[in-house]
Amino acid sequence: MDAERAVRALAGAFVLTSVALGWWVHAGFFLFTAFVGANLLQSGFTDTCPALWLLRKRAPQPQASCCASPTTPAAR
Numbered sequence: 001m002d003a004e005r006a007v008r009a010l011a012g013a014f015v016l017t018s019v020a021l022g023w024w025v026h027a028g029f030f031l032f033t034a035f036v037g038a039n040l041l042q043s044g045f046t047d048t049c050p051a052l053w054l055l056r057k058r059a060p061q062p063q064a065s066c067c068a069s070p071t072t073p074a075a076r
Helices: 005-022 026-046 050-058
Strands: none
Touching: 005 026, 005 050, 026 050
16 A cells, blocks of 8 residues: 555544544544645645654555575576
8 A cells, every 4th residue: 555545544534533433432532533634725825744754754665585686686
């Protein structure tokens, strides 16, 4: 899953969770829903998203294989 799809999935999960918590626990959780919506709106206009920045920063970097190196010939 790429980072942009992960952001959309994360935003959807946050919205659904905060709506459920706002309905069954306390109405103050609807403020979190509004925060997520406002962040999605500003992201649409500015093409910047703090969640995307965090996901890209925290994503595991691909590592080179321990056995393959450019100086050694490949095994036949």
